[in-house]
Amino acid sequence: MPEFSTAQVHAGEARDAAHGARVTPIYLTAGFEFDSFAQAEGRFGGEEKGYTYSRSGNPTTAALERRVAALEHGREAIAVGSGQAAITVAVLGLVQAGDHILSAQSIYSGTRGLFENGLRRLGIDIEFVDDPTDLDEWRRRVRPNTRTLFGESIANPGNEILDIEGVATVAHENGIPFVVDNTLATPYLLRPGAYGADIVVHSASKYLGGHGSTLGGVVVDQGSYDWAASPFEHLTGPDAWLEGSSYVQEHGAAAYTAFTRSVIASLFGPVLSPLNAFLIQQGVETLSLRVQRQSDTALAVARWLEAQPEVVRVDYAGLESHPAHELALRYLPRGQGAVLGFTLAGGIADAERFYDAVELFSRMTHIGDVRSLILHPASTTHAHLHRDLREETGIGDGLLRLSIGLEDADDLIDDLARGIAAVKAADTIVPDRIVRDTGLPEPIATDAAVAAGR
Numbered sequence: 001m002p003e004f005s006t007a008q009v010h011a012g013e014a015r016d017a018a019h020g021a022r023v024t025p026i027y028l029t030a031g032f033e034f035d036s037f038a039q040a041e042g043r044f045g046g047e048e049k050g051y052t053y054s055r056s057g058n059p060t061t062a063a064l065e066r067r068v069a070a071l072e073h074g075r076e077a078i079a080v081g082s083g084q085a086a087i088t089v090a091v092l093g094l095v096q097a098g099d100h101i102l103s104a105q106s107i108y109s110g111t112r113g114l115f116e117n118g119l120r121r122l123g124i125d126i127e128f129v130d131d132p133t134d135l136d137e138w139r140r141r142v143r144p145n146t147r148t149l150f151g152e153s154i155a156n157p158g159n160e161i162l163d164i165e166g167v168a169t170v171a172h173e174n175g176i177p178f179v180v181d182n183t184l185a186t187p188y189l190l191r192p193g194a195y196g197a198d199i200v201v202h203s204a205s206k207y208l209g210g211h212g213s214t215l216g217g218v219v220v221d222q223g224s225y226d227w228a229a230s231p232f233e234h235l236t237g238p239d240a241w242l243e244g245s246s247y248v249q250e251h252g253a254a255a256y257t258a259f260t261r262s263v264i265a266s267l268f269g270p271v272l273s274p275l276n277a278f279l280i281q282q283g284v285e286t287l288s289l290r291v292q293r294q295s296d297t298a299l300a301v302a303r304w305l306e307a308q309p310e311v312v313r314v315d316y317a318g319l320e321s322h323p324a325h326e327l328a329l330r331y332l333p334r335g336q337g338a339v340l341g342f343t344l345a346g347g348i349a350d351a352e353r354f355y356d357a358v359e360l361f362s363r364m365t366h367i368g369d370v371r372s373l374i375l376h377p378a379s380t381t382h383a384h385l386h387r388d389l390r391e392e393t394g395i396g397d398g399l400l401r402l403s404i405g406l407e408d409a410d411d412l413i414d415d416l417a418r419g420i421a422a423v424k425a426a427d428t429i430v431p432d433r434i435v436r437d438t439g440l441p442e443p444i445a446t447d448a449a450v451a452a453g454r
């Protein structure tokens with residue numbers, strides 16, 4: 001098996017027989033022409049290999065799928081239109097009404113909204129493990145109808161590191177698969193499959209694409225979970241479309257991807273444009289270079305922030321002071337990623353001063369870009385959450401989130417020094433207001449917040 005940087009430029013490539021194009025062309029076509037009646041019938045019936053319609057498969061998208069699957073050492077991948085689509089498709093390939101999902105508490109707010117608002121409305125029950133580092137809590141909270149465990153390898157934005165091997169053991173003791181969102185780590189820093197994750201999902205909009213231009217998502221089946229011995233009757237039981245046969249009988253180890261591709265991704269339809277697949281694949285080709293550099297710069301930035309008296313906490317697992325540092329050393333020896341949070345002593349007033357003072361950091365919601373970005377989660381991405389839940393999950397009023405890009409570390413630190421200077425100039429560490437409290441009894445994500453991709 002080639003090393004990572006070789007694989008990121010070569011894995012899964014199919015040479016273009018027609019013209020010898022070295023880069024996978026953008027097959028921007030809705031459908032694919034059939035030579036004959038018999039060929040059309042054979043393609044739809046599955047007896048003949050080939051494409052029919054870009055919602056069910058496209059050569060440019062397939063090239064990206066093969067490459068990401070190879071980088072994760074997975075069996076097969078499905079690429080879709082966004083990270084949210086990837087999580088939706090991955091999970092709906094497993095669960096149905098009446099089933100239960102057990103997730104780490106510290107996950108991306110959009111995923112939380114998807115689970116609490118979107119999936120609950122479909123009759124799927126969701127629960128969050130309060131302390132994802134406590135394997136006994138995971139174990140205790142698995143129910144007879146739990147059908148998947150879910151977590152993020154590096155949690156956005158708190159930098160909690162998931163004990164993937166430990167949670168995978170709990171999942172497998174209970175005969176269920178473990179789904180890991182590996183967006184912040186990327187397969188360059190960590191392959192969750194190496195520690196027992198069965199399905200790995202990505203927002204390809206972040207580091208895989210890497211340039212902040214394109215949304216996409218990928219679901220990778222690691223090939224580790226035995227679908228034939230699973231409790232998933234939609235895979236093991238007779239299926240009308242398969243004339244009474246089952247996905248396991250027809251597709252063996254590929255049962256989950258066959259079902260999820262043809263029934264969930266293709267019929268719900270969150271398709272990835274072939275143009276976006278091309279752009280994401282271009283990004284993947286430089287993934288290791290970007291992520292190594294971004295991680296190294298993030299550590300330098302985190303160390304600098306930690307030394308500022310105006311900063312009371314830095315959430316970066318690469319720092320010795322972070323509670324997940326031991327787990328980070330174990331799971332992320334190459335680097336701990338490039339998303340970090342820091343909390344200003346002066347609460348929202350100082351956060352606002354800091355945020356408005358920076359010139360190089362872009363004020364926006366996104367991560368994994370070549371440009372460095374800054375966000376105030378409590379008033380934006382997490383504003384829809386009940387204040388107590390925000391505080392519990394480490395989203396205080398003084399917290400700012402950074403996504404470190406490819407600029408020089410010194411320039412970034414100079415820019416952050418502008419923020420600190422603005423805080424100092426105000427000469428106060430007393431919060432003069434708090435982020436509004438929704439007063440809602442339950443943590444709940446609004447449709448608008450979720451739709452806005454927060």
Ligand SMILES: Cc1ncc(COP(=O)(O)O)c(C=O)c1O
Binds near residue numbers: 082202203217454
């Ligand atoms: C960890 C994580 N997963 C999933 C998503 C959703 O990705 P997308 O915006 O591509 O839908 C995000 C977005 O920020 C994320 O940070």
